[in-house]
Amino acid sequence: MKIGILSYHFPPEPAFIPGSLAEELAARGHEVRVLTGFPDYPGGHVYPGWRQRWHHETHSERLTVRRVPRYPGGAASTGARMASYLSFAGSATLTARRFLRDVDALYVFQLPATTFAAAGVLRLLGQVPAVLHVQDVWTRDGANEPGDGRWAARVGSAMTRIYRAAARIAVAAPSMRDLVVAAGADPARVRLVLNWTDERIFYPATPGAAARQLVRRDGRCVVMHAGTIGPRQGLETAVRAAAALDRTMDLVLVGSGTDELRVRGLAAELGAANVRFVERRSPVDMPELYAAADYQLIMLRDLPEFRGMVPGKLQAALSCAAPVVASAGGDTAELVERARAGLSCPPEDWAALADRFWLAATIPPPTRTEMGRRGRATYLREMSLPAGVDRIERLLHEAAGRGAEPASEPRGKFA
DSSP states (O other): OEEEEEOSOOTTSSOHHHHHHHHHHHHTTOEEEEEEEOOOTTTTSOOTTOOOOSOEEEEETTEEEEEEOOOOOTTSOHHHHHHHHHHHHHHHHHHHHHHSTTOSEEEEEEOGGGHHHHHHHHHHHTTOOEEEEEOOOOSSTTTTSTTHHHHHHHHHHHHHHHHHHOSEEEESSTTHHHHHHHTTOOGGGEEEOOOOOOTTTOSOOOOOHHHHHHHOSSSSEEEEEESOOSTTTOTHHHHHHHHTTTTTEEEEEEOOOTTHHHHHHHHHHHTOTTEEEEOOOOGGGHHHHHHHSSEEEEEOOSOGGGGGOOOHHHHHHHHTTOOEEEEOOHHHHHHHHHHTOEEEEOTTOHHHHHHHHHHHHHSOHHHHHHHHHHHHHHHHHHTSHHHHHHHHHHHHHHHTTOSOOOOOOOTTOOO
């Protein structure tokens, strides 16, 4: 097949799902054309050594990447993000007529950032069938800034149009199916395709002395949260839970984010000496840090839109055979419990999380190792790169009319 890929982010940005999908489809013999922007994430500035221009293509065997200019707005404000989204939509639409005109099917890595571009490209290409891989549904992004309701309405309206136009829709979590159907998608066209992680980085590792020294300071149980310290995670809950168990376990927070100062302040206010902060590390360092800890912590706040979300750090932990403690609801908790890969509790309940921390500390190491083994087995079976690409490839064939119309998928199934 000739397959087009439309993605707002693409490597060298940390966008391993569209990047690894493009490489794998090309390796399977398809001709793949990627339409994306110039790399600027997460800093909001075009990477050193790159210069935005109109005619920028790179070629490798069966894979062509075309980059178009966009306003590098980053996440500074809702207005800056929207300027970036709309500029990418204009550039992508102008380029798509020639670059994607004869593809058999178009894969869209569907973030809110891609919505306006997807709407414009699909309208321009007319009869080219599209497979949307929905990662997020616009609900509360930038909810504290003026004018957000207006932008949310525009993004929501554009999403509804492309849901109705898509030949197939893949959702990254089971409950997300309900959201896209409620937004106008045909239920018979919606399939579950769980995200994979960057398997070149995240795999079972043995911790070296430096990783152990960074993560551990005595023989106590260590629960580690790796990643963003922001409003979605609600890490104040974890700090309160850990403070109640200051002689039982350590909580290690690796990363940074907009809520870091507030979370640090709470730890200091509570006198939580067992809560430690480690600056952001390179992804390639993380498997050893995972292995040096006893559990990985998955946190999501108690908001309706998060019940249909499986955060990427869960796939990374499972791929590394790390047992998890999940303070989350919906699909994330269901997956952890069904895989028997760790412990879970309701979100934003520090007392319940303290109980899980206490239980985690009492579980003997061999049982923790078995949790990690079960989690990795679930990852390989249901979330791995080969499993995910198999499903996307099947949807592309169906969209292009090269496969039978599948029966509707039961709601709530992970695989």
